[in-house]
Amino acid sequence: MELTEVYETGRGAVRWTSVGTGSPVVLMHGTPFSSYVWRDIAAGLSDHHTVYLWDMLGYGRSDKPEDVSLGTQQEVFTGLLGHWGLDRPAVVAHDFGGAVALRTALLDGVPYDRLALVDAVSLRPWGSEFFRLVRDNAEVFAALPPHLHEALVRRYISTACHREMPGEVLDALTAPWLGEAGQPAFYRQIAQADERYTREVEDRYGELGCPVVVAWGREDRWLPAEHADRLAALIPGARQAWIADAGHLVQQDAPGRLMGIIAGFLS
Secondary structure, eight states: OOOOEEEEOSSOEEEEEEESSSEEEEEEOOTTOOGGGGHHHHHHHTTTEEEEEEOOTTSTTSOOOSOOOHHHHHHHHHHHHHHHTOSSOEEEEEEHHHHHHHHHHHHSOOOOSEEEEEEEOOSSSOSOHHHHHHHHTHHHHHTSOHHHHHHHHHHHHHTTOSSOOOHHHHHHHHGGGOHHHHHHHHHHHHHTOOTHHHHTTGGGGGGOOSOEEEEEETTOSSSOTHHHHHHHHHSTTOEEEEETTOOSOHHHHOHHHHHHHHHHHHO
16 A cells, blocks of 8 residues: 655654545554554455554654654654544554653553554563664664675564465565665664663553554564453453464464454444
8 A cells, every 4th residue: 555645743754545435444463563464454444444554764665753652653643643633542553653652642642442462572682682782883784795694684573473374565664774864774673672761651551541452473572462461451351362373463474364353443
């Protein structure tokens, strides 16, 4: 789906689009992905919902400024919801999109109709071993020759799936991180992934005032299943939904099963 609209944030341009008609649903991606990961889910939901897709600042087709921290993403998301004129939308958030959605609700007081957290960054410690290695040595990795950088990014992204990732999907997810602007942006967003952004809200998850489902790939190697148990236990009334034979990028491994969970939850 082409992101045909532009939202100017003051920090850079965010690309977005909306499809379908009906009650609003916002789909949020994580790192190092983009709205592309939601393409199948968005198409399925658009029969009954107006689906909003966007590339976070520093990701996909949006601008790649210096500050792409979770605090900045929260500020942008709150502004974007106002720009869209949405009041109590449903939000479906994957990976660190989950942290952004949680911070927006708890720190900015933005109400949601309901919230689906999919393999969500939410509790410390988070990030794979490779992610933490790069975060602690970002300047060294940023100096890699372009061909080695591309090989590293492709291999890293491929580990988000439990199944083999198709070449065209891997190409699409890798492309934004290549070239003169993309390579430093890849390491920048990892370097700014400070766990204080979840520490600030971890003790407040019990304050969420909307229905919540915690959906998780059983074979997630980036954020193990124990994170799902801990997160659901902190949110009163939260429902857990397990997705068998799926890794961290469940949208790719099991789009049909994830679609069923989300559609049922929204209805």
